[in-house]
Amino acid sequence: MTPLPPTPPADSDTYPPLSALNDLLFCERRCFLHRVEGVWVENAHTTAATFAHRRVHAEKDSDGAAGRTARGLRVVSHRLRISGVCDLVEFHSETPFPVEYKRGKRRRWDNNEVQLCAQAMALEEMLGVPVPAGAIFFVKTKRRQEVPFDEALREKTEATARRLHEILQQTAAPPPIRHPKCKQCSLFAVCLPDLLGDPAAYRRAATALFQPA
Numbered sequence: 694m695t696p697l698p699p700t701p702p703a704d705s706d707t708y709p710p711l712s713a714l715n716d717l718l719f720c721e722r723r724c725f726l727h728r729v730e731g732v733w734v735e736n737a738h739t740t741a742a743t744f745a746h747r748r749v750h751a752e753k754d755s756d757g758a759a760g761r762t763a764r765g766l767r768v769v770s771h772r773l774r775i776s777g778v779c780d781l782v783e784f785h786s787e788t789p790f791p792v793e794y795k796r797g798k799r800r801r802w803d804n805n806e807v808q809l810c811a812q813a814m815a816l817e818e819m820l821g822v823p824v825p826a827g828a829i830f831f832v833k834t835k836r837r838q839e840v841p842f843d844e845a846l847r848e849k850t851e852a853t854a855r856r857l858h859e860i861l862q863q864t865a866a867p868p869p870i871r872h873p874k875c876k877q878c879s880l881f882a883v884c885l886p887d888l889l890g891d892p893a894a895y896r897r898a899a900t901a902l903f904q905p906a
Contacts, residue, residue: 705769709861711777711811714853717860718804721867723880725860734879760784770815773854779812781830789816791827792837805829806840810850813842 709728717724726732761784769776781792791812795805806829813824829838840846860867869875869886878884 705771705776708769708774708776709857711768711775711808711815713857714775714811714850715804715808717853717857718807719874720870720872720878721856721860722869722884722886723878724857725863725866726880726883728861729863730866732880732883734883760786768812768815768819770811770818772818773811773814773851774858775811775815775854777812777815779816782816788822789813789820789824791816791824792830793827794830794832796832806846807850807853809840810842810846811854814847814850 713724713728716727763782763784764780766779766782767776768779779791780794783790783792791809793805793809793812809827809829813827816822816824824842826839826841828840830836831838869884871886875881875884875886
């Protein structure tokens with residue numbers, strides 16, 4: 694007999710979303726601005742990603758010869774204290790196989806594996822079955838990358854979740870760390886990494902701002 698799941702904590706409705714893990718690994722400062730200060734700026738990348746997720750969620754679930762699939766499946770992990778939606782879950786002989794859709798091609802600083810692993814850990818917690826692997830589907834290239842959920846990835850996912858909850862308790866944003874990926878960030882003009890990351894440049898700009906014309 695399958696044991697009953699534990700009673701959800703009273704604050705489970707306030708858990709941060711799965712995507713916050715990806716956000717955090719991309720940039721702690723951006724994660725804080727998004728999740729704590731509620732700063733969100735749309736650009737071409739975020740808008741295209743939103744529509745890509747909507748398209749896959751809008752497709753119907755299926756139960757055919759190739760196996761059962763579920764789209765837009767809501768999941769929660771009380772262990773990680775996160776919740777969210779799986780784009781697609783395939784059931785291979787009743788073993789869940791989560792698939793996360795990403796708009797662009799894979800880049801060297803991608804953090805999709807942790808987000809996907811968190812989905813797997815939530816499915817394991819909810820269904821009581823092991824989830825050994827999943828995949829990331831890159832919409833732009835139409836390629837699927839299989840991801841095994843090994844011990845190293847699971848440990849990284851747990852560590853990222855712990856760091857996420859630490860960030861969400863902070864009262865001040867982490868300082869900016871300049872990186873080539875900053876140029877792709879929708880919050881680039883709000884974050885000001887070139888200015889705030891250089892105290893001398895900040896002081897010069899502040900002084901010039903209040904000098905009489």
